[in-house]
Amino acid sequence: xxxxxxxxxxxxxxxxxxxxxxxxxxxxxxxxxxxxxxxxxxxxxxxxxxxxxxxxxxxxxxxxxxxxxxxxxxxxxxxxxxxxxxxxxxxxxxxxxxxxxxxxxxxxxxxxx
Amino acid sequence: xxxxxxxxxxxxxxxxxxxxxxxxxxxxxxxxxxxxxxxxxxxxxxxxxxxxxxxxxxxxxxxxxxxxxxxxxxxxxxxxxxxxxxxxxxxxxxxxxxxxxxxxxxxxxxxxx
Numbered sequence: 001x002x003x004x005x006x007x008x009x010x011x012x013x014x015x016x017x018x019x020x021x022x023x024x025x026x027x028x029x030x031x032x033x034x035x036x037x038x039x040x041x042x043x044x045x046x047x048x049x050x051x052x053x054x055x056x057x058x059x060x061x062x063x064x065x066x067x068x069x070x071x072x073x074x075x076x077x078x079x080x081x082x083x084x085x086x087x088x089x090x091x092x093x094x095x096x097x098x099x100x101x102x103x104x105x106x107x108x109x110x111x112x113x
Numbered sequence: 114x115x116x117x118x119x120x121x122x123x124x125x126x127x128x129x130x131x132x133x134x135x136x137x138x139x140x141x142x143x144x145x146x147x148x149x150x151x152x153x154x155x156x157x158x159x160x161x162x163x164x165x166x167x168x169x170x171x172x173x174x175x176x177x178x179x180x181x182x183x184x185x186x187x188x189x190x191x192x193x194x195x196x197x198x199x200x201x202x203x204x205x206x207x208x209x210x211x212x213x214x215x216x217x218x219x220x221x222x223x224x225x226x
């Protein structure tokens with residue numbers, strides 16, 4: 001199936017800093033989803049992107065659907081301690097039928113107060 | 114979004130036994146999904162469960178090991194059979210609400226001794 005590569009694998013930042021992470025694929029995706037997983041919880045959907053070039057915000061979070069359709073970016077502005085968690089990108093596996101999602105390996109974010 | 118609950122939230126089991134995990138959704142959904150998340154890893158789809166038909170399993174997962182039931186449009190169960198320590202993972206159910214957007218339950222944390 002398709003694979004999604006996320007970078008960086010982990011980030012250690014100070015409270016108040018901005019964060020940027022990305023997700024790339026060798027093949028085209030028609031949808032990009034960004035999830036956050038808090039420790040001990042299931043992933044929560046943050047942002048969904050459906051059009052190449054689309055830029056969507058959700059509070060301090062902004063995500064972009066890359067113009068090539070092979071990448072997506074998630075930015076967090078003015079980080080706070082509750083931003084700690086693992087951020088996953090995901091997209092539908094268009095090479096197979098059904099509604100399967102392919103998930104990236106995740107970016108572990110640590111915010112130091 | 115969707116309100117999804119899972120039971121149990123965690124369990125510690127002995128090798129060779131089986132555990133059935135329940136997933137309850139607050140409204141009717143066509144497709145439900147079961148994922149496994151091994152320690153420190155991303156999410157891996159086990160199977161897709163549609164009401165009224167047999168579950169569709171992903172490569173590497175078989176019905177004898179992970180039997181799934183889907184008796185109605187709001188409920189599903191996943192059984193982890195003949196468990197070994199390698200089955201220690203978080204097991205997550207999810208539902209699709211619209212256009213690939215999946216919403217996850219809180220997960221079941223399984224430890225096999």
